Amino acid sequence: xxxxxxPTTIKLWESWPTEEAMAPFRAPKPFTNPLAxxxxxxxxxxxxxxxxxxxxxxxGNATKTFAISASYLGPTLELQRGDxxxxxxxxxxxxxxxxxxHGLHTPPEMDGGPETTIPAGSSFTASFRILNPAxxx
Numbered sequence: 001x002x003x004x005x006x007p008t009t010i011k012l013w014e015s016w017p018t019e020e021a022m023a024p025f026r027a028p029k030p031f032t033n034p035l036a037x038x039x040x041x042x043x044x045x046x047x048x049x050x051x052x053x054x055x056x057x058x059x060g061n062a063t064k065t066f067a068i069s070a071s072y073l074g075p076t077l078e079l080q081r082g083d084x085x086x087x088x089x090x091x092x093x094x095x096x097x098x099x100x101x102h103g104l105h106t107p108p109e110m111d112g113g114p115e116t117t118i119p120a121g122s123s124f125t126a127s128f129r130i131l132n133p134a135x136x137x
Contacts, residue, residue, distance in 0.1 A: 039070065042078040044085045050099070050118075051092040066093065079104075079130045087126045091118040099124070105131040 053071035054062040068074025079085060089099045096119050100112035109116060110126040118124045 036073055038073045039075040040078055041075045044079075044083050046077060046085070046087045047090065048074065048087060048099070049090045049092055050097050052094075079132075081130050081133060084127070084129045088123055089118060089126065090123045091120055094120050096120060099126070101126065103132070103135070104128075 048068050050066065050068055053065050053067055055065045055067075055072035057063045057072070065072050077087070087099075091097050096117050098112045098114065098117050101110070104111075106126070106128045110128045112126075116124070
C-alpha cells in the first residue's frame with residue numbers, strides 16, 4: 001500500500017450552492033435608491049461636523065450612520081493647488097474620532113490617523129497648503 005499522495009478528483013460544480021440555498025442572501029427587491037452624490041464645497045476655509053444620523057439606504061429601513069455635515073457621507077472639498085486651507089473638524093459623535101485627508105499631501109501633524117485624534121466634544125483645525133496637482137483624492 002502506498003503512503004504517498006493519491007490523486008483526487010474534485011468536482012467543484014457539485015459543491016456550488018443551489019439557487020434555493022442562496023435565496024436568504026439575495027436582496028428582496030432591486031436596489032431603487034438614486035446614487036448619493038455628496039455636496040460640493042469650494043474655498044479655503046471649511047467647518048465640518050462629524051456626527052451620527054439616520055439615512056434610508058434601502059427603502060423602508062433607517063440605518064444608523066456616521067457622517068460629516070450631513071446624515072450620510074460628507075461633502076466633497078474642491079481645493080485649488082497653491083491655496084492655504086483651514087479645515088475645522090468638530091467632533092459631535094460622543095466618541096474620539098480622527099479625520100484623514102486621503103490622497104492630499106499634508107504635514108504629518110495635519111493628516112489625521114491614530115496620532116491626531118479629536119476627543120468627543122472637541123475640535124481640530126487642519127491648516128496646510130495644497131500641493132497636489134488637479135485630481136480627485
